[in-house]
Amino acid sequence: MKSQIQDKQFKRMSRRELLKLTPVLALGAFAIPALQKPLLKAGLGFSDWASAKMFRTGHLAPTFADSELTPFTKFPINGYDVADPGVDFDKWNLTVAGAAQKPGDYILAQIQTLPKFTQNTRHVCVEGWDVIGNFGGVHLSDFLKMIGADTTARFVYVECADDYYETLDMETALHPQTMLCYEMYGRPLTREHGAPLRLTIPTKVGYKQAKYLTDLKVTNVLQKVGYWEDQGYSYFYGL
Amino acid sequence: MSTQVIAIENAKTGEVSGAVYEHPFIVRLCHWVNAVALFVMVGSGLQIFRAFPSFGAKIPQRDLINWPESFAIGGWLGGALQWHLTFMWIYIATGLVYIGYQIFSGNYKQVLFVRRDLPGVWPMVRYYFFFGPKPSVREAYNPLQKHAYTSAIGLGVLSVLTGFAVWKPVQFSWLAWMMGGFHWARLWHFLVMWAILAFVVGHLVMVVLHGWSNFVSMLAGWKKDPECSSK
Numbered sequence: 293m294k295s296q297i298q299d300k301q302f303k304r305m306s307r308r309e310l311l312k313l314t315p316v317l318a319l320g321a322f323a324i325p326a327l328q329k330p331l332l333k334a335g336l337g338f339s340d341w342a343s344a345k346m347f348r349t350g351h352l353a354p355t356f357a358d359s360e361l362t363p364f365t366k367f368p369i370n371g372y373d374v375a376d377p378g379v380d381f382d383k384w385n386l387t388v389a390g391a392a393q394k395p396g397d398y399i400l401a402q403i404q405t406l407p408k409f410t411q412n413t414r415h416v417c418v419e420g421w422d423v424i425g426n427f428g429g430v431h432l433s434d435f436l437k438m439i440g441a442d443t444t445a446r447f448v449y450v451e452c453a454d455d456y457y458e459t460l461d462m463e464t465a466l467h468p469q470t471m472l473c474y475e476m477y478g479r480p481l482t483r484e485h486g487a488p489l490r491l492t493i494p495t496k497v498g499y500k501q502a503k504y505l506t507d508l509k510v511t512n513v514l515q516k517v518g519y520w521e522d523q524g525y526s527y528f529y530g531l
Numbered sequence: 532m533s534t535q536v537i538a539i540e541n542a543k544t545g546e547v548s549g550a551v552y553e554h555p556f557i558v559r560l561c562h563w564v565n566a567v568a569l570f571v572m573v574g575s576g577l578q579i580f581r582a583f584p585s586f587g588a589k590i591p592q593r594d595l596i597n598w599p600e601s602f603a604i605g606g607w608l609g610g611a612l613q614w615h616l617t618f619m620w621i622y623i624a625t626g627l628v629y630i631g632y633q634i635f636s637g638n639y640k641q642v643l644f645v646r647r648d649l650p651g652v653w654p655m656v657r658y659y660f661f662f663g664p665k666p667s668v669r670e671a672y673n674p675l676q677k678h679a680y681t682s683a684i685g686l687g688v689l690s691v692l693t694g695f696a697v698w699k700p701v702q703f704s705w706l707a708w709m710m711g712g713f714h715w716a717r718l719w720h721f722l723v724m725w726a727i728l729a730f731v732v733g734h735l736v737m738v739v740l741h742g743w744s745n746f747v748s749m750l751a752g753w754k755k756d757p758e759c760s761s762k
Contacts, residue, residue, distance in 0.1 A: 296538040302550065306751040312556055313750065316563045319621075322571075332610075335617025346702045353701040354708075366590040414713065416700065419608065420583035421592075422713055495701050524609040526616065531701040 340528040347530045349463055353494035356412040362423035364477045367415075369484040370498075376483060377454035377504050384488055390449075390509035393440025400488055403472060406430040406438060410478075411469060413494035415501075416531055418520075427492045428475030433466045441510045449511055450491065453504035458518045460493070460500065461528065469494045472505075497529040539755070553671060553754045555638060561629040562749060568622040569731075571614055572690075573724060574604030578611035586718045619694065626687050641671050644681035648674040676737075683730045686723055693720035 297305075321327045385397040410428040436443060448465040451457045464470060473492040474481055481487040486503025493501050499520045521527045535552035554562070577598050584594045605611025633639035651674030657663030659675070666673070672680070692706060696716035700707040710716040738746055748754035 296540055296547070299539050299541050302537070302539045302753070306747075306753050309556070309752040310750050313559060313563060316560065316567070319564065319567050332613040332617050335620070336613050338620065339616040343699075346699060348702060351702065351704075354704055362588075366588065368589045414700070416713065417583070417589075418612070420579070420717060421585070421589035423589065520609070524613060526612065531699060 336526055340526055343528040343530045344461065347463060349467060353413055353469055356424045358412065360424050361412055361426055367423050367425055379453045379487065379504055381488055386489060386505055387507045388439045390511045391442035391445045392510050400474065403430060403435060404474065406434045413469065415498055417498040426477045427471055427473045428478065429471040429473035431468065432470045432472050435472050436465065445510045446512050447514060449509045449514060450502050450505055451507035452502050453506050456502055456519045457516065458500055458502040459514055464493060464495060464530065467495055495530055497531060499525065500529060548756055550753050550755045552752055553748045554752050556752065557628065557632040559749055559752060561625040564621060565625040568618045568625060571604060571618040572622055573728065575611040575614035576724060578603035578605040579608060579615060580721065582608040623691055626691065642677060642680045644677040648677050652678060679730065679733065686727050686730065690723045690727060693723055
């Protein structure tokens with residue numbers, strides 16, 4: 293079946309079809325400086341929302357045999373950790389605040405009374421490299437129980453000796469592999485790796501795993517999110 | 532599915548030429564949105580790669596390539612991730628809409644490379660690259676084109692799957708495992724990108740060779756003087 297039309301008609305028809313594509317130009321909004329930032333923020337926000345939906349509380353990150361461990365000497369240290377944050381280990385304690393029944397200062401020995409566990413898990417850096425490390429410590433969920441934290445609160449916010457700060461969603465904080473870590477490879481944390489206490493979270497990217505912890509707050513309200521997040525990184529970044 | 536064919540009469544000369552409605556609206560929309568998304572995904576991906584331009588160990592780090600920043604999008608790792616994690620949804624959405632439309636409209640028969648296209652591949656290669664005789668074309672796309680388009684769609688799917696294995700190696704640990712683990716998934720993601728870029732280069736060369744009315748058909752849907760017009 294073949295119909296015949298005039299070329300003028302054909303041009304009109306083609307033009308109409310072409311104009312249907314104008315919605316594609318909406319993508320040009322990303323090239324407008326005033327709109328670019330809020331659009332990308334919205335996109336990142338959507339990714340974080342989707343990440344939180346994809347996170348399964350009972351799903352464990354893969355664990356590895358000792359033979360698969362990256363040697364301790366080849367476990368990278370971030371450039372920022374070369375500078376000594378000057379933690380006084382004798383006076384160190386973790387200050388708990390916020391929605392907890394037992395706020396106050398907790399020394400390392402108190403934290404170490406909780407059941408210890410070790411795990412060989414993959415540490416993935418936002419830059420793209422990954423290593424498998426051996427970590428020892430206590431379940432953050434046990435510590436939250438110890439301080440009588442309100443686990444219906446949304447966030448666990450931490451501050452560090454080196455002006456670093458981070459926020460965890462409560463689901464991740466309660467995950468069985470989320471660790472308040474004081475040992476690596478069977479030895480107390482070294483200064484570079486965040487002594488005396490750090491977070492290791494196999495379900496999160498590296499920058500979420502704060503070192504040199506000094507303060508922990510259970511809260512629903514955040515003044516700030518995280519050292520890198522406040523510069524434009526993803527808040528959730530669950531692996 | 533029957534392709535829409537019309538005859539156009541030139542008002543001045545009375546000459547009659549043919550035109551065929553080659554690309555439905557949804558296909559054209561997905562094509563162009565996806566082209567923009569792919570451009571952003573590659574540009575921002577290369578900026579992300581700049582943060583650790585290696586597939587080996589972090590210590591000692593051996594950089595594979597020092598990719599120039601001017602051929603990347605985002606300015607820094609955080610900026611590039613914002614672009615990448617925003618446009619991936621657009622990239623995925625166009626892919627899903629396209630594939631969904633092709634299946635439900637039956638239009639996929641025009642593009643999907645199937646076993647009976649196999650014998651036609653070599654004659655087309657001979658025609659394109661070795662001055663062989665031009666095989667007769669009975670369909671909208673020749674077997675080589677079908678092969679290229681079907682592969683491109685497959686690569687698009689792979690780019691998303693490898694991307695998810697890199698982004699979520701814990702939640703999608705089975706995906707990462709299928710690719711040989713997180714470390715390998717990152718390499719696959721990178722290689723799939725180059726394969727897609729190879730397709731894009733070949734695609735653009737073909738677009739230039741096939742001329743203006745072929746190019747216009749991806750914008751306006753209608754293609755004038757089609758090679759295969761009904762008799």
